Amino acid sequence: MRRTAALILIGNEILSGRTRDDNIQFLATNLGELGIPLREIRVIPDVRETIVKTVVELRARYDEVFTTGGIGPTHDDITGPCVAEAFGVPWEFHRPTFDMLQEQFGADFNAARQRMAKLPRGAVPIPNPVSRAPGYSIGNVHVMAGVPRIMRAMFNELAPSLKRGAPVFSRTWYTTSLFEGTIADGLEAIQTQFPDLDIGSYPFHRDDGRRGVALVAKGQDVPDLEKAAQAIHDLIKEKGGVPVEGEPPP
Amino acid sequence: MRRTAALILIGNEILSGRTRDDNIQFLATNLGELGIPLREIRVIPDVRETIVKTVVELRARYDEVFTTGGIGPTHDDITGPCVAEAFGVPWEFHRPTFDMLQEQFGADFNAARQRMAKLPRGAVPIPNPVSRAPGYSIGNVHVMAGVPRIMRAMFNELAPSLKRGAPVFSRTWYTTSLFEGTIADGLEAIQTQFPDLDIGSYPFHRDDGRRGVALVAKGQDVPDLEKAAQAIHDLIKEKGGVPVEGEPPP
Numbered sequence: 486m487r488r489t490a491a492l493i494l495i496g497n498e499i500l501s502g503r504t505r506d507d508n509i510q511f512l513a514t515n516l517g518e519l520g521i522p523l524r525e526i527r528v529i530p531d532v533r534e535t536i537v538k539t540v541v542e543l544r545a546r547y548d549e550v551f552t553t554g555g556i557g558p559t560h561d562d563i564t565g566p567c568v569a570e571a572f573g574v575p576w577e578f579h580r581p582t583f584d585m586l587q588e589q590f591g592a593d594f595n596a597a598r599q600r601m602a603k604l605p606r607g608a609v610p611i612p613n614p615v616s617r618a619p620g621y622s623i624g625n626v627h628v629m630a631g632v633p634r635i636m637r638a639m640f641n642e643l644a645p646s647l648k649r650g651a652p653v654f655s656r657t658w659y660t661t662s663l664f665e666g667t668i669a670d671g672l673e674a675i676q677t678q679f680p681d682l683d684i685g686s687y688p689f690h691r692d693d694g695r696r697g698v699a700l701v702a703k704g705q706d707v708p709d710l711e712k713a714a715q716a717i718h719d720l721i722k723e724k725g726g727v728p729v730e731g732e733p734p735p
Numbered sequence: 736m737r738r739t740a741a742l743i744l745i746g747n748e749i750l751s752g753r754t755r756d757d758n759i760q761f762l763a764t765n766l767g768e769l770g771i772p773l774r775e776i777r778v779i780p781d782v783r784e785t786i787v788k789t790v791v792e793l794r795a796r797y798d799e800v801f802t803t804g805g806i807g808p809t810h811d812d813i814t815g816p817c818v819a820e821a822f823g824v825p826w827e828f829h830r831p832t833f834d835m836l837q838e839q840f841g842a843d844f845n846a847a848r849q850r851m852a853k854l855p856r857g858a859v860p861i862p863n864p865v866s867r868a869p870g871y872s873i874g875n876v877h878v879m880a881g882v883p884r885i886m887r888a889m890f891n892e893l894a895p896s897l898k899r900g901a902p903v904f905s906r907t908w909y910t911t912s913l914f915e916g917t918i919a920d921g922l923e924a925i926q927t928q929f930p931d932l933d934i935g936s937y938p939f940h941r942d943d944g945r946r947g948v949a950l951v952a953k954g955q956d957v958p959d960l961e962k963a964a965q966a967i968h969d970l971i972k973e974k975g976g977v978p979v980e981g982e983p984p985p
Contacts, residue, residue, distance in 0.1 A: 496935075497935055498937055499776070501773075501903075502763030502765075506760075509755075509756060517751055524750065525778065526750065526778035527775065559922055560934075560936075561926075600919075601916075615940075632939075632940060665807055666843070666845065666847050666851075672810060683747060688807065
């Protein structure tokens with residue numbers, strides 16, 4: 486079964502260049518392994534209308550939507566009320582979360598921290614083993630923290646409950662002795678022969694001067710994948726290159 | 736003058752987790768310095784309708800749109816014909832580019848490589864000092880390679896011709912002695928006092944256990960920015976923390 490996912494990164498820090506993204510590759514890899522491959526990623530600012538519109542649009546288009554960022558205690562953490570608005574439900578105190586955080590913070594459980602106990606009505610918390618304030622799932626939308634350590638912990642709590650699709654397998658050959666343009670025509674012929682696979686060509690250039698191209702076949706049909714991988718191997722040899730299995734070294 | 740930009744990363748490799756993005760932060764930072772801050776990023780697959788639709792939508796919404804990926808010689812490099820379709824113009828050989836690449840490749844200038852000499856009609860090439868095959872600008876859309884070294888070289892060629900906006904300045908204080916929830920209310924009051932600035936709060940957690948929060952004020956009005964930075968400094972002290980200027984160490 487084909488299942489699809491989208492990811493929304495909410496917050497200004499990646500758009501401004503202040504922070505380098507550290508969540509995309511983790512989620513892309515893990516969702517691929519669950520058979521729910523990412524089909525689209527959006528990075529959007531902390532702007533109410535943008536968040537609401539993006540959640541509404543993507544949750545209609547993909548099986549699962551994951552968001553990161555904007556669920557902390559500060560004024561720029563507006564993901565919660567926006568997701569509530571996208572679902573047309575109130576954003577309100579979630580009693581078990583309120584009680585848990587009250588116990589954690591004691592006298593320091595101020596108004597700002599109490600915001601973290603508010604969820605869209607009907608949301609199911611995603612436990613946060615790092616700093617306690619939870620994420621949550623509502624419908625097909627899964628709201629997680631932006632801090633990578635916390636996001637990963639939340640995702641690991643959430644993953645067992647996600648409905649898996651057919652896993653996507655891949656086979657890769659690379660060569661440092663040929664250029665992309667030399668093998669392009671042969672590669673297109675392989676793609677034509679196996680229309681249900683994704684055949685990709687990824688040139689690489691290392692700072693020390695090493696360069697070459699990685700050829701990747703991906704798909705859910707393992708016998709076809711093996712045949713395509715063999716054809717890619719043979720193409721590299723036929724063009725006078727040396728095929729090496731796997732990803733090129735960094 | 737307020738100018739805005741969007742970025743479209745085209746290709747399956749980031750969505751699959753195969754490749755870690757290495758372009759976003761470079762473009763975000765450089766565009767911010769040119770006063771054309773990024774307001775949205777999309778990562779989309781090598782799918783014709785998706786590319787066309789995304790280019791049409793974002794070029795109407797932002798002053799400048801940058802794309803990376805999909806302009807090489809292989810069958811999965813479909814950005815060129817898609818951008819042409821988005822502008823309603825033919826995708827055709829660009830004579831000076833054809834002649835330049837023919838001279839470079841000589842007898843190896845095969846059909847696959849000739850694809851790299853095709854541009855949407857009316858496009859202006861962006862020189863590629865690394866591997867010669869150019870990017871191009873058409874209207875407010877700037878099409879660049881996905882390989883980071885080549886993308887950066889193209890951007891540096893393109894940047895002097897971009898119309899700049901008012902630069903965005905920022906001031907940052909961090910503290911390791913307070914949590915986000917302790918300063919949230921005071922920070923919101925500062926945001927309310929300076930509505931034209933973006934006041935952000937970014938908690939950090941290092942693998943070795945160091946943690947804290949960085950407070951960032953950004954904007955185009957320098958006197959207001961100085962006042963807000965002072966207020967952030969004073970807030971950290973008032974709450975019993977030690978304010979340190981700048982970004983927290985990695």
